[in-house]
Amino acid sequence: MAELRARKMPVIAQDPGVRRDDRILTTTVSVPWEDLQPGPMGHRVCVVDYDASTGKMYKPAVVEDGDLRVPEDAALLADPSFHAKNAYALVMRTLARFEYALGRRVSWGFRAPQLKVVPHAFEEMNAFYSREAEALVFGYYRTGGGVAFTCLSHDIVVHETSHALLDGLRERFMAPSSPDQAAFHEGFGDIVALLSVFSLGKVLRTLLEHSADEDGSQPEGLIAKERVTMESLMDSVLLGLAEEMAAEAGSARTGALRRSVRIEPDAQILDRPEFGEAHRRGEVVVAAMMRTFVDAWTRRLESLGTIEGNYLDLGRVAEEGASIAELLLTMAIRAIDYTPPIHIEFGDYLSALVTADSEVRTDDSRYGLRNGLLEWFGAYGIKPASGTEDGTWLRPDRALRYAGVRFQSLQNDPIEMFALLWANRKRLRFDPSAYTRVASVRPCVRTSPDDGLPLRETVAECVQYVKIRADELDQFGLTPPAGMPPEREVTLEGGSTLVLDEYGLLKYEIYNRLPRKGAADENAEAQKRLQYLWEQGAFDAGRSFNARLATLHRRRVGLDEREARAEVW
Amino acid sequence: MAPAPTQVRIRSYNVGFGDCFLLTFGYDRAKPRNVMIDFGSTKQSATGPRGEMLEIAEQIREDCGGKLQMLVATHRHADHISGFAGKPGEVIASLDPDLVVQPWTEDPDLDPDAKAPAGSGSDGTHRARAVVSRLSAMQALAEAALAAVPKLEASAAVPQTVADQVRFLGETNLKNAESVRNLATMGRKHVYVNFGTKLALSKLLPGIRVDVLGPPTLEQSAAISHQASTDEDEFWHLAARQLGADGAGGAEIFPGAATTRRAPQEARWVIPRVDQMQGEETLAIVRSLDGALNNTSVILLFEIGESRLVFPGDAQLENWSYALHECDEAEEIRARLADARFYKVGHHGSLNATPKSLWNGFEKRKAKPGPERLATMVSTAAGKHGSAARGTEVPRKVLIDELERMSDLRNTQSLKSRELFWNDVELEL
Numbered sequence: 001m002a003e004l005r006a007r008k009m010p011v012i013a014q015d016p017g018v019r020r021d022d023r024i025l026t027t028t029v030s031v032p033w034e035d036l037q038p039g040p041m042g043h044r045v046c047v048v049d050y051d052a053s054t055g056k057m058y059k060p061a062v063v064e065d066g067d068l069r070v071p072e073d074a075a076l077l078a079d080p081s082f083h084a085k086n087a088y089a090l091v092m093r094t095l096a097r098f099e100y101a102l103g104r105r106v107s108w109g110f111r112a113p114q115l116k117v118v119p120h121a122f123e124e125m126n127a128f129y130s131r132e133a134e135a136l137v138f139g140y141y142r143t144g145g146g147v148a149f150t151c152l153s154h155d156i157v158v159h160e161t162s163h164a165l166l167d168g169l170r171e172r173f174m175a176p177s178s179p180d181q182a183a184f185h186e187g188f189g190d191i192v193a194l195l196s197v198f199s200l201g202k203v204l205r206t207l208l209e210h211s212a213d214e215d216g217s218q219p220e221g222l223i224a225k226e227r228v229t230m231e232s233l234m235d236s237v238l239l240g241l242a243e244e245m246a247a248e249a250g251s252a253r254t255g256a257l258r259r260s261v262r263i264e265p266d267a268q269i270l271d272r273p274e275f276g277e278a279h280r281r282g283e284v285v286v287a288a289m290m291r292t293f294v295d296a297w298t299r300r301l302e303s304l305g306t307i308e309g310n311y312l313d314l315g316r317v318a319e320e321g322a323s324i325a326e327l328l329l330t331m332a333i334r335a336i337d338y339t340p341p342i343h344i345e346f347g348d349y350l351s352a353l354v355t356a357d358s359e360v361r362t363d364d365s366r367y368g369l370r371n372g373l374l375e376w377f378g379a380y381g382i383k384p385a386s387g388t389e390d391g392t393w394l395r396p397d398r399a400l401r402y403a404g405v406r407f408q409s410l411q412n413d414p415i416e417m418f419a420l421l422w423a424n425r426k427r428l429r430f431d432p433s434a435y436t437r438v439a440s441v442r443p444c445v446r447t448s449p450d451d452g453l454p455l456r457e458t459v460a461e462c463v464q465y466v467k468i469r470a471d472e473l474d475q476f477g478l479t480p481p482a483g484m485p486p487e488r489e490v491t492l493e494g495g496s497t498l499v500l501d502e503y504g505l506l507k508y509e510i511y512n513r514l515p516r517k518g519a520a521d522e523n524a525e526a527q528k529r530l531q532y533l534w535e536q537g538a539f540d541a542g543r544s545f546n547a548r549l550a551t552l553h554r555r556r557v558g559l560d561e562r563e564a565r566a567e568v569w
Numbered sequence: 570m571a572p573a574p575t576q577v578r579i580r581s582y583n584v585g586f587g588d589c590f591l592l593t594f595g596y597d598r599a600k601p602r603n604v605m606i607d608f609g610s611t612k613q614s615a616t617g618p619r620g621e622m623l624e625i626a627e628q629i630r631e632d633c634g635g636k637l638q639m640l641v642a643t644h645r646h647a648d649h650i651s652g653f654a655g656k657p658g659e660v661i662a663s664l665d666p667d668l669v670v671q672p673w674t675e676d677p678d679l680d681p682d683a684k685a686p687a688g689s690g691s692d693g694t695h696r697a698r699a700v701v702s703r704l705s706a707m708q709a710l711a712e713a714a715l716a717a718v719p720k721l722e723a724s725a726a727v728p729q730t731v732a733d734q735v736r737f738l739g740e741t742n743l744k745n746a747e748s749v750r751n752l753a754t755m756g757r758k759h760v761y762v763n764f765g766t767k768l769a770l771s772k773l774l775p776g777i778r779v780d781v782l783g784p785p786t787l788e789q790s791a792a793i794s795h796q797a798s799t800d801e802d803e804f805w806h807l808a809a810r811q812l813g814a815d816g817a818g819g820a821e822i823f824p825g826a827a828t829t830r831r832a833p834q835e836a837r838w839v840i841p842r843v844d845q846m847q848g849e850e851t852l853a854i855v856r857s858l859d860g861a862l863n864n865t866s867v868i869l870l871f872e873i874g875e876s877r878l879v880f881p882g883d884a885q886l887e888n889w890s891y892a893l894h895e896c897d898e899a900e901e902i903r904a905r906l907a908d909a910r911f912y913k914v915g916h917h918g919s920l921n922a923t924p925k926s927l928w929n930g931f932e933k934r935k936a937k938p939g940p941e942r943l944a945t946m947v948s949t950a951a952g953k954h955g956s957a958a959r960g961t962e963v964p965r966k967v968l969i970d971e972l973e974r975m976s977d978l979r980n981t982q983s984l985k986s987r988e989l990f991w992n993d994v995e996l997e998l
Contacts, residue, residue, distance in 0.1 A: 041835060048836040051822075052847040057836065059827035080823050116839045120822070122847040124854075125808070133842035140822060147822050537960075567886050569920040569968040 101333035109167025119151035129163035187282030198325035205318035211236030265379035341461035347385035414438035456502035463495035573776025585614035587648035603633035608652030626660035640666035643882025654747035669756035676761035711742035726841035727848035783868035785891035914947035918964025
């Protein structure tokens with residue numbers, strides 16, 4: 001019954017700008033099989049092809065099993081039902097990637113099980129995730145010759161799906177906290193999107209062929225060794241992709257990728273004012289990740305034998321790249337379970353990346369990805385938040401008390417998890433007077449490539465809030481920012497991610513606790529956040545601070561007011 | 570040495586939502602000199618003059634004795650230049666201004682529709698021209714946004730406030746073709762200014778120095794040259810297109826594709842939400858373009874002896890930041906601004922057009938009334954722009970409270986007479 005586990009669907013490999021032999025490059029992806037209704041509508045995704053600009057509702061698309069035919073380019077572009085199926089396939093593929101990496105079902109950032117996907121929502125060069133509408137909406141826009149559809153861009157669909165999935169995993173990451181957190185959603189979305197594109201060997205192969213075509217001296221199916229250095233791969237694959245995307249979508253859309261590639265390593269970069277803006281800052285993590293990818297790929301290729309002295313097999317080169325991208329993608333997603341539930345900074349993500357990976361894969365000698373991550377993130381001034389040499393989170397030095405806590409329900413019951421917290425509130429430094437919520441308890445099973453055996457873990461997110469007046473901040477060891485009125489209401493938040501092993505014992509506690517008196521070290525970060533949030537106007541009465549991701553996307557092309565809390569009324 | 574004026578009267582006319590100022594400088598042994606700054610309205614005041622803009626124009630003619638030495642149109646928003654069209658415009662043209670001052674972005678040589686002068690074409694000019702072309706595309710977009718209002722209103726999902734604001738901003742940003750044309754032809758001499766432009770005024774306005782503090786040119790301001798990126802250009806051209814500025818918007822994208830008359834049940838929950846998002850997207854775009862045009866505003870600093878008067882049009886932070894923080898002379902400029910006796914409140918009292926560093930620098934801000942206290946004027950009308958719930962209302966309440974507390978504020982909103990439709994600030998110099 002293997003054919004009922006997976007469904008193969010044709011998709012546009014990147015976007016209609018990436019072509020091979022003068023045709024739009026398409027490929028086949030595999031998504032979990034399910035009994036679909038027209039839409040397509042399944043149990044996790046419901047495509048609604050409604051266009052607010054024209055008021056049209058296109059007929060729901062029907063997926064025929066085993067139908068891998070791809071229409072001719074013109075017919076494909078003119079067929080909304082192909083677009084609907086393309087979007088469905090890429091959203092489902094991304095969801096499946098997340099579930100594979102995390103070893104469990106993953107929910108969206110809202111209650112309903114189905115994410116609504118609107119492939120032709122309106123005429124605008126924008127696409128975004130809306131938690132309120134429980135939807136991904138994709139705009140389209142007219143270019144010189146025709147219409148560009150954001151729902152046909154692999155990277156856009158995956159980027160937006162990542163927003164929806166990350167929101168399901170860490171609902172507080174969309175809240176205001178620090179410049180890093182504001183940047184993280186975008187940076188993570190770009191990382192997942194690009195690695196998802198590069199995990200398609202066909203795309204890598206095409207980009208490499210195109211760069212080789214430029215001087216025309218390449219023997220068929222081979223690639224010269226000097227073309228697979230770090231520098232030339234950055235150029236041919238990363239910038240190459242940006243250029244081919246630009247041909248379709250216009251440069252405004254592809255600026256982010258181009259800029260990420262061009263950000264040269266600089267350990268002070270995050271202190272520069274222009275990298276205070278969320279998108280620019282996000283591009284720095286993307287740059288670190290892309291360099292890790294290309295570097296590992298280059299090193300891997302060095303160990304391959306050459307053909308005719310100076311050539312490598314092109315297919316093999318692309319395949320190696322795709323495997324590394326795939327592995328990095330899994331790592332990038334898996335890391336989310338090892339991040340604090342609140343107030344993420346880039347250094348937390350780096351520690352999460354190496355910890356999560358070393359739990360499942362002890363042997364990293366083939367690609368050296370963990371060292372690569374530490375090295376390249378370090379080159380951009382991002383150090384692991386754990387402070388340890390190998391970057392992994394420290395294991396707790398004392399065991400928890402389990403008196404009265406039931407093992408069985410600890411794996412999925414928030415109440416039981418809270419019982420564990422309560423029994424250990426002093427040890428875990430939970431503030432008993434704060435509003436406390438166990439946001440999630442998730443049992444996961446990951447397969448270790450070391451021995452093929454399952455690695456079982458339970459991951460719980462616990463968050464705490466206090467609402468106080470500015471003149472009460474000193475009770476939490478904080479000083480009000482200059483100019484903050486004493487009666488101003490301030491919310492302080494903290495939280496921990498608890499990772500339990502298969503016996504229910506605490507393996508890691510990854511935290512950003514509520515500030516408290518007498519904890520000067522931990523409070524330094526909280527004080528910085530308080531200052532930042534004040535400057536951003538997060539505590540202003542009546543100011544809605546749940547910045548819509550749409551606004552962020554517009555800001556990407558340099559629009560919208562600059563955030564300058566200190567100067568506005 | 571040229572004689573200096575001994576007094577100035579700053580008169581702010583009740584145009585409703587808009588700006589219109591007349592500065593009359595009095596001399597001991599010479600005729601008074603007059604400078605007019607802006608003349609526009611997007612919403613007449615319910616308590617303004619019955620004859621509206623024409624009556625105001627006639628009043629200005631009377632107030633300036635039939636002659637203007639200088640006329641400033643700070644930027645091309647309707648609420649600053651609409652009065653230069655039609656009959657009121659004819660009245661103003663008859664005042665024969667010696668000098669007409671506008672921002673560099675209004676220079677007809679940069680007009681995308683005009684033929685480029687032979688031999689011109691430095692890189693800088695090309696980029697400047699691109700900016701002007703973009704502003705022009707943006708205004709076409711305003712028209713398209715206005716055209717979209719009835720549809721937004723018809724949709725039950727789009728809140729009325731969103732439709733209202735799209736209409737208001739659309740009207741403000743509409744190309745005021747006639748006003749623009751009239752401005753280009755009235756007066757004896759035109760200058761198109763940027764930060765640092767020297768105005769030769771010794772004959773026209775003896776004893777008065779006028780510094781131009783904005784807008785910066787592309788080369789001057791990194792912030793603005795960032796905005797001049799091709800990415801953004803493309804964005805605006807696309808935005809204009811998507812709202813149908815080239816007639817293509819709303820056209821079928823899938824001719825002949827199968828549609829359903831009735832939305833399937835499972836689609837009905839999300840459809841109104843998509844409609845609402847589309848309305849909000851339109852508003853966000855129109856709001857961005859409003860800000861971009863505001864930032865082309867001319868900022869003027871008048872200096873008579875020790876007295877300084879500040880007129881920033883609708884300049885927002887991005888425009889101000891070059892003079893206040895980024896240019897080489899920023900420190901000196903801040904010191905001179907600190908001494909100001911008069912401040913025309915930027916952009917009708919919006920939240921981001923009176924930079925706090927500018928306001929906090931004014932040394933004559935005082936809680937106590939007295940002869941040395943800073944005088945301020947705001948020309949505004951509440952309920953047109955922004956929303957109090959989001960903290961974006963115009964005028965911004967916290968700013969007005971602060972102005973009232975720390976300066977002698979004259980607000981056109983408090984004018985209730987149909988006959989005496991102006992506020993005055995009189996200063997001895």
